[in-house]
Amino acid sequence: MATIKDIAQLAGVSSATVSRVLNYDQGLSVGDETKKKIFEAAEELNYTKYKKNALRDRQTIRLVQWFNDQEELADIYYLSIRLGIEHKAEELGFTLLKEPLDQLTDKAADGTIALGKFDQKQIDALNKLDGKLLFVDFDASTEGHDSLVVDFSQSIDLVLEKFLEEGHKSIGILTGIEHTKGSDLPLSDPRYRLFMQKMIEKGLFKEELVIQAPFAVESGYQKMIEVLENDQPLPDALFASSDALAIGAMRALQEKKVRIPEDISIIGFNDVSVAKYVSPPLSTIKVYTEWMGELAVNTMTELMKEDAPTPRKIMIGTELVSRDSTKKRNA
Numbered sequence: 001m002a003t004i005k006d007i008a009q010l011a012g013v014s015s016a017t018v019s020r021v022l023n024y025d026q027g028l029s030v031g032d033e034t035k036k037k038i039f040e041a042a043e044e045l046n047y048t049k050y051k052k053n054a055l056r057d058r059q060t061i062r063l064v065q066w067f068n069d070q071e072e073l074a075d076i077y078y079l080s081i082r083l084g085i086e087h088k089a090e091e092l093g094f095t096l097l098k099e100p101l102d103q104l105t106d107k108a109a110d111g112t113i114a115l116g117k118f119d120q121k122q123i124d125a126l127n128k129l130d131g132k133l134l135f136v137d138f139d140a141s142t143e144g145h146d147s148l149v150v151d152f153s154q155s156i157d158l159v160l161e162k163f164l165e166e167g168h169k170s171i172g173i174l175t176g177i178e179h180t181k182g183s184d185l186p187l188s189d190p191r192y193r194l195f196m197q198k199m200i201e202k203g204l205f206k207e208e209l210v211i212q213a214p215f216a217v218e219s220g221y222q223k224m225i226e227v228l229e230n231d232q233p234l235p236d237a238l239f240a241s242s243d244a245l246a247i248g249a250m251r252a253l254q255e256k257k258v259r260i261p262e263d264i265s266i267i268g269f270n271d272v273s274v275a276k277y278v279s280p281p282l283s284t285i286k287v288y289t290e291w292m293g294e295l296a297v298n299t300m301t302e303l304m305k306e307d308a309p310t311p312r313k314i315m316i317g318t319e320l321v322s323r324d325s326t327k328k329r330n331a
Contacts, residue, residue, distance in 0.1 A: 001276060002045035010041040018042075022277040024217045024247055032070055039076050042273040043083050043290070060095040061300055062109035064126065066116020066181065068100060074216040077242060077270045077289060081115060081136065084293020092297065101181055104129070111300045114138070117187050119180040132303040136296045141313040146303060148296055151315045155285045156194045156239075158320040159267050160202070162283075163237040167329035168265060171199065172209030172235030174220060174245050191241045191269065209235045213245060220248025228256045234264060236329055243268040243275045243284055250278065250325070265326035280324035287318055 004022075008015040013034060020028040021038045063085055065078075072079040089096040097109055101116070104125065111132040118126070118135070123143055126133055135147045163171050175192035179185060192210070199205035213223035220240065227234070240246035246268030250260055260266055260280055268275060271286035299314065 002042065002273075004277070006045050007038060007041045010045060011037040013038065019277070022274050023279070024251065024274075026218075032073055035073050036069060039073065039079060039274070040083065042277075043076070043080050046273040046276075058093050058095055059110040059304065060097055060108065061089055061297065062097045062099060062107070062112040062129065062131075063089075064099055064101055064104065064112060064114045064116075066101055066114075066118070074218070074244065076272050076274065077244075077287075078115060078137075080270075080272055080289035081293040081296075084290035085113060085115070085136075085296055086293075087290070088294040088297035092301065094297070111304050113296050113300055115296075117178065117180055119183045119185050121183065122180070132300060134296060134300050134303060136292070139313065141311050144311055146299070146308075146311045146313075148292065148299060148314045149316065150287055150292075151317050152190045153194050155269065155318045156191060156198055158285060158318065159195075159239045160198055162267065162320055162322070162326065163239075163265065166237070166265065166326060168235075168237035169204060170206070170209065170236040171204060172206070172211065172238045174211045174213065174223070174238060174240040174249055176215040176241040176245060177212050177219075178215055189241055191239075195239065206235075208233055213248075215242050215244060217244045217248040217251075220245035221252045222248075224249040224252035225256070228252065228258070234258070237265040237326070238267075240266065240268045243270045243272050243282060246282055246284070246325075247274065247278055250282070261325050261327040265329075267320075267326060271321050275321075276323065283323045283326045284321055285318050286321045287316065292316055 004015045004018050008018045018038055021035055067078045109131050112129050113134050113136055114126050115136045117138050123140060133145055135145055139147045139149050141147045173192060173195050175189045178187045196205055211223055213219040246266055268282050268284035271284045275282040275284050
């Protein structure tokens with residue numbers, strides 16, 4: 001595991017600054033450019049390279065980004081996938097044409113990787129672009145498009161298995177709120193839908209233990225402060241739909257003298273590089289985000305080689321990384 005000092009050296013800042021940025025210290029005044037350098041350095045140093053492929057004739061892949069740079073810093077999940085796409089494109093000799101969703105051009109490309117969440121109008125616009133089209137972290141298979149998605153059902157099984165093994169029966173969820181860009185249509189959180197379904201099957205679901213907040217550290221913090229100040233019930237164990245939400249909630253709980261994991265166990269989702277540096281280190285569902293980005297480029301390479309008779313949906317498995325934010329419940 002890369003140390004704080006390693007990240008500081010690569011980013012060209014002090015170790016103290018790195019530590020405070022990775023712990024989302026609100027009292028620290030640094031610019032977004034510095035934060036971006038630190039997060040990218042952390043991802044780079046914690047990045048595991050997989051198999052190498054030979055260079056190919058230079059072709060162009062368009063990368064359509066749902067999040068802008070500032071939004072990536074609020075929840076670095078998409079930053080991590082993007083870096084995986086960039087690394088693999090460079091390794092394979094592709095030219096990568098990066099375009100924001102609201103600034104698409106008619107520049108020629110052999111294929112388009114669309115990273116994020118999209119409404120029907122945006123899907124139609126992307127479908128008009130030249131070359132193959134692959135959606136990443138969004139299931140557009142019902143629309144006839146190739147898609148690369150996370151296996152959320154397996155992920156929730158891992159979370160509930162962990163909590164139940166530790167003796168927790170009062171299990172809550174901090175679920176994410178998000179909307180499509182432009183049309184501002186609400187997007188349902190598949191983690192919440194599956195959590196509710198599986199908890200109902202076990203006879204353990206409690207509506208009062210469902211907390212909702214936008215996918216960002218500050219949102220998780222503000223919502224948990226609200227819960228605590230309103231004396232809403234807290235579960236013995238809490239699953240957060242992203243590490244960003246979990247980290248924000250942890251800060252709020254600690255400010256209000258709720259001990260983690262003695263009073264409440266917490267599991268996040270994604271295992272972004274920051275998760276291992278917070279205090280206590282966050283137990284989380286690991287999504288191999290950088291590899292997911294690599295797989296997107298490899299899949300696009302295959303799509304560009306030949307036409308398939310039907311769209312493919314590739315589902316990415318996950319694993320539970322146990323750290324110090326969970327513990328067995330006292331009998």
